[in-house]
Amino acid sequence: MKRINIALFSLMLLVVLFSCSKTTLNYTQDGNWILRSTFGGVPRSEAVSFVIDNFAYVGTGYDPNNPNTRLASFYQFTPAGTQGNWKQVAAMPTGTGRSSAVAFAVNGKGYVGGGVADNSLRPLNDYYVYLPAPINVWGPIASLKDETGAPLPRYDAVAFGIGNFGYVTTGYDGSYWLNDTWQYDPIADKWNQKVNLPGNKRSGALSFVYNNKGYVVTGSNGEASSTGAVFDFWVYDPSKPDTSTWTKLRDIANTNTTDTYDDGYLNIVRNNAVAFTILGTTSGDKAYITAGKNGSLYSFTWEYDFATDLWKQKTPYEGPAREGAVGFTVENRGFVATGISGTTAFDDLREFHPNEVYNAND
Numbered sequence: 001m002k003r004i005n006i007a008l009f010s011l012m013l014l015v016v017l018f019s020c021s022k023t024t025l026n027y028t029q030d031g032n033w034i035l036r037s038t039f040g041g042v043p044r045s046e047a048v049s050f051v052i053d054n055f056a057y058v059g060t061g062y063d064p065n066n067p068n069t070r071l072a073s074f075y076q077f078t079p080a081g082t083q084g085n086w087k088q089v090a091a092m093p094t095g096t097g098r099s100s101a102v103a104f105a106v107n108g109k110g111y112v113g114g115g116v117a118d119n120s121l122r123p124l125n126d127y128y129v130y131l132p133a134p135i136n137v138w139g140p141i142a143s144l145k146d147e148t149g150a151p152l153p154r155y156d157a158v159a160f161g162i163g164n165f166g167y168v169t170t171g172y173d174g175s176y177w178l179n180d181t182w183q184y185d186p187i188a189d190k191w192n193q194k195v196n197l198p199g200n201k202r203s204g205a206l207s208f209v210y211n212n213k214g215y216v217v218t219g220s221n222g223e224a225s226s227t228g229a230v231f232d233f234w235v236y237d238p239s240k241p242d243t244s245t246w247t248k249l250r251d252i253a254n255t256n257t258t259d260t261y262d263d264g265y266l267n268i269v270r271n272n273a274v275a276f277t278i279l280g281t282t283s284g285d286k287a288y289i290t291a292g293k294n295g296s297l298y299s300f301t302w303e304y305d306f307a308t309d310l311w312k313q314k315t316p317y318e319g320p321a322r323e324g325a326v327g328f329t330v331e332n333r334g335f336v337a338t339g340i341s342g343t344t345a346f347d348d349l350r351e352f353h354p355n356e357v358y359n360a361n362d
Contacts, residue, residue: 025357027312027313027314027315028315028316028358029315029357029358030312030313030314030315030354030357030358031301031303031314031315031352031353031354031355031356031358032315032352032353032356032357032358032359032362033315033317033318033319033350033351033352033353033358033362034350034351034352034353034362035318035319035348035349035350035362036082036083036084036335036349036350036351037083037084037085037086037349038086038347038348038349039058039075039086039337039338039347039348039349040075040077040086040087040088041058041059041071041073041075041086041088041347042063042065042071042073042345042347043063043338043344043345043346043347044061044062044063044071044099044338044340044345044347045061045062045064045099045322045323045324045325045338045339045340045345045346046060046061046062046099046100046101046115046324046340047059047060047061047062047071047099047324047326047338048060048061048101048102048103048112048326049103049326049327049328049337050103050104050105050110050111050112050161050328051105051328051329051330052105052108052109052110052132053108053132054078054079054330054331055076055077055078055132055330056076056077056079056328056330056335057074057075057076057077057089057110057130057132058074058075058077058326058328058337058338059071059072059073059074059075059091059092059112060072060073060074060092060097060098060099060101060112060115061099061324061338062099062100062324062340062345063345064340064343064344064345065345067119068118068119069097069118070097070098070099070115070116070117070118071097071099072091072092072093072094072096072097072098073088073091074088074089074090074091074092074130075087075088075089076088076089076132077330077335077337077349079330079331079333079335084349089132089133089136090130090136090137090138091138092112092128092138093128093138093139093140096126096128097117098112098114098115098116098117098124099115099116099155100114100115100116100155100156101113101114101115101124101155102114102115102157102158102159102168102171103159104159104160104161104166104167104168105161106161106163106164106165106166106184106186107164107186108132109129109130109131109132109186110129110130110132111127111128111129111130111141111159111161111166111184111186112127112128112130113125113126113127113128113141113143113144113168114127114144114153114154114155114157114168114171115155116155121155121174122153122174123153123154123155123171123172123173123174124153124155125143125144125145125151125152125153125154126140126143127140127141127142127143127144127184128140128141129141129186141184141186141189142184142189142190142191144168144182144191145191146193147193152173152180152182153173153174154168154171154172154173154178155171155172155203156170156171156172156203156204156205156272157169157170157171157172157178157203158170158171158205158206158207158216159207160207160208160209160214161209162209162212162213162214162238163212163238164185164186164187165183165184165185165186165238166183166184166186167181167182167183167184167194167214167236167238168181168182168184169181169182169197169216169236170197170201170202170203170205170216170219171203172203176201177200177201177202177203177221177222177223178201178203179196179197179198179199179200179201179202180193180196180197181193181194181195181196181197181236182194183238194238194242194245195242195243195245195246197216197234197236197246198234198246198248199230199232199234199248200219200221200230200232201221201223202219202220202221202230202271203219203220203221203271204218204219204220204271204272204292205217205218205219205230205271206218206219206273206274206275206289206327207275208275208276208277208287209277210277210285210287210306211306212237212238212239213235213236213237214235214236214238215233215234215235215236215249215287216233216234216235216236217233217234217252217275217289218230218252218268218269218270218271218273218289218292219271220271228271229269229270229271229294230269231251231252231253231255231268231269232248232251233248233249233250233251233252234246234247234248234249235247235249249309250262250309250310251265252265252268252269252311253265253268253269254266261310264313265311267294267298267300268289268300268302268311269294270289270292270293270294270298270300271292271293271294271323272291272292272293272323272324273289273290273291273292273293273298273323273325274289274290274291274292274325274326274327274336274339275287275288275289275327276288276327276328276329276334276335276336276352277329277334278329278332278333278334278352278354279332280332281354281355282355283305284305284306284307285305285306285307286303286304286305286306286354287303287304287306288301288302288303288304288314288327288334288352288354289301289302289304290302290316290317290327290336290352291317291321291322291323291325291327291336291339292323293323296321297321297322297323297341298321298323299316299317299318299319299321300313300316300317301313301314301315301316301317301352302314303354314352314354315358317336317350318350318358318360319336319346319348319350320341320344320346321341322339322340322341322346323339323340323341324338324339324340325337325338325339325346326338326339333351334351334352334354335349335350335351335352336349336350336352337349337350
């Protein structure tokens with residue numbers, strides 16, 4: 001009968017456990033994507049999402065099976081149980097379907113506007129407000145115009161809600177990339193111009209909100225570089241005086257020639273990606289970006305640390321690489337849904353667990 005050296009066995013076990021510890025994981029195992037309930041509507045890309053209370057709302061978008069029309073339908077996601085569930089809610093008014101629009105939520109109401117209505121890619125400047133159940137209706141609000149009344153249409157812009165106001169910035173108007181910033185006042189039903197984003201004009205960027213500040217990053221601009229990709233990163237703080245509302249953060253590419261923190265920033269830059277936030281992880285409050293495109297479609301996922309202004313690569317998005325998806329946070333859980341690859345649109349929904357080891361069986 002063979003004898004086991006207990007001390008040796010214990011040492012081997014410790015080595016195995018240490019080698020699989022969270023701190024030594026390769027980035028491809030750092031976080032776990034889990035498939036959840038299928039999106040309630042037709043597969044689509046270039047949809048929008050906003051969150052009210054503990055519900056996410058996803059709607060509008062582009063259906064490649066009906067390429068010259070745009071969708072107006074909306075669905076509510078409840079993250080109940082492990083899978084969550086979808087329920088159809090009121091569609092936007094007849095004739096207002098669109099893709100590549102923006103959305104934000106303020107004081108329990110959702111707002112959607114801009115985008116394009118068909119393959120002509122003529123940008124829109126009309127906006128609508130959604131009142132959730134028990135009312136469950138949409139209504140028009142003031143269109144985005146300048147102080148002279150001239151319309152300010154755009155698509156592939158970004159938007160966010162902070163406090164009692166919504167904000168829209170960047171985008172493309174069919175001729176020019178944009179960096180103007182507008183604040184929507186729901187009480188006055190009025191748009192007020194704010195200080196322009198100081199960095200590169202862009203479209204296809206993404207935004208997220210943390211601690212009553214709006215973050216704008218990624219995107220593209222055919223005038224900015226040979227590839228169009230932009231790498232400057234900005235945060236908007238509406239509590240500051242107008243002249244200092246925008247602050248530049250560290251670039252998302254390896255542009256620092258003296259420090260090494262960005263040497264591994266190889267594939268953060270992209271456009272048409274998604275973002276969400278998860279607070280109170282084991283290492284603090286974080287934002288996450290995934291999917292999108294920079295030459296080819298991306299699955300690379302990156303984690304942004306609000307405390308350090310640094311990025312860390314995480315497990316790539318597990319589903320097919322895509323662009324034009326939606327990302328949202330509900331009950332402090334991060335989700336990605338829909339999107340497109342070529343002419344194939346998706347209706348899957350995945351949740352990201354940043355502190356779990358990747359499991360291909362989930």
